[in-house]
Amino acid sequence: MGLSCCSSALLRMGLLLASLALFVSICEARLEASRGVAIPFVFDPKAICDPPCKHAGICIRNNTCFCSKGYEGEVCQYANCYPKCKNGGECLRPGKCRCPPGFGGKYCHKVVCDGGCWNGGDCIAVNGVVKCLCPSSWTGSRCQEALCPQGCRNGGSCVAPGICSCPDGWLGGACHTAVCKRPCLNGGKCVSPDVCRCRPPFSGPRCEERKKLF
Template structure:
């Protein structure tokens, strides 16, 4: 499921880039000081990725805008929750560039009014970064998708067209019931009290929030009931699992992409380094700087000594857990029994003589 969600998110990002970038295409020669982009804050609202989206750089269009006809077939309608798009533009040198909005037209006026812009329809491209806001004002009390066009030209000081909207470029905007200010999203509807009633799994004034239980962790976004979209580096139903490029060793746990929490006694990027200079023997485990926790039956700094209970005493050495090796003349499990010497034997037929009383 994580793979499908990631693919959906990337596809949504691509479609929005196509939509936003196709407002302009290159016309005549490149003009190296003209820039247009969508800043990271606006991009986060539009596509969920907080990064600048460069549309025009040094007068050159971004590659995703080159084939408008093919791109237009892949463009989605602007969603209900997007009411405007902010572009930032700038002419970086002292040359003057002029713009003209030739058309701002809705083809479905019962659903959406004509698009709006926040600056005069004719003017000069500023030399400092400035925002151009294109608005999509929904109308009426019905759901629907409105077609609209925005036509803009950018010219140099000699009147040559540098950039322009493709001919017959049509875009689309989704509108919902306007009785509830801001509209109702995710299948919610506006009731007679002008309050959004939400479908199961969604809540909020506009049904804009999805309910995920447990909550999406590590910056994950709840996109629909029980479905989290995870940020790069995480996966799992609640984005609770980190993608580690390498496996954490010696019982370490991956807690962040490429980072491990190491078990006691280990360190390093993958917990590959022991804090004990000499490895712990006989199944012992390093628990600190040159500290070993020994398994049952062994003791010592590096768990090299066996344990015998009770001990082998003064006449034996413990060589394995509860196994003694006895010195000459001693035997028994704990080397506590002395070997008795037997009297010498006499040759056959020879009898010991005792003095007569």
């Protein structure tokens, strides 16, 4: 009876020592693993990381960092934004993107036109280039210029789609009609502000004079 008990105790002791030796060998192998190898979490309080882990990362074994949430990289040097920064944005810290010109929003997902788009224009990005998409009858970098298909003549300017603002002495949809404050007589035609073109045999500023025939 006593011999049997001793044999069982020795067997259990042998199994325990074998298990301990196996555990030690596994730990030593993990400590010697190269940086970046994916192995189960094992913390070695004597581990040294050179360079040191950044952003509150923990050195869990030699040259292997366990990064805090929102950071990644061999020494936790890179911030990780989720969702990822879009349109070429740079992740500065978790949840904070630095956006390139023309883009905004928390993740650089919004297109932003400097000065805005006027007159109903939409701010869009085409192949990374930000610009205003203008409605019909408007043009310019910010859709600020109206289009007059008929054209504005004689120094007139297009102030709204199809509408010309004419200088003094001109009228009409295209500023094409001259205005004579005193009307031309005897069939004369106003060809420019206060200038009449007379029909023969009339002359004078208002075509009021008849030429004498000899």
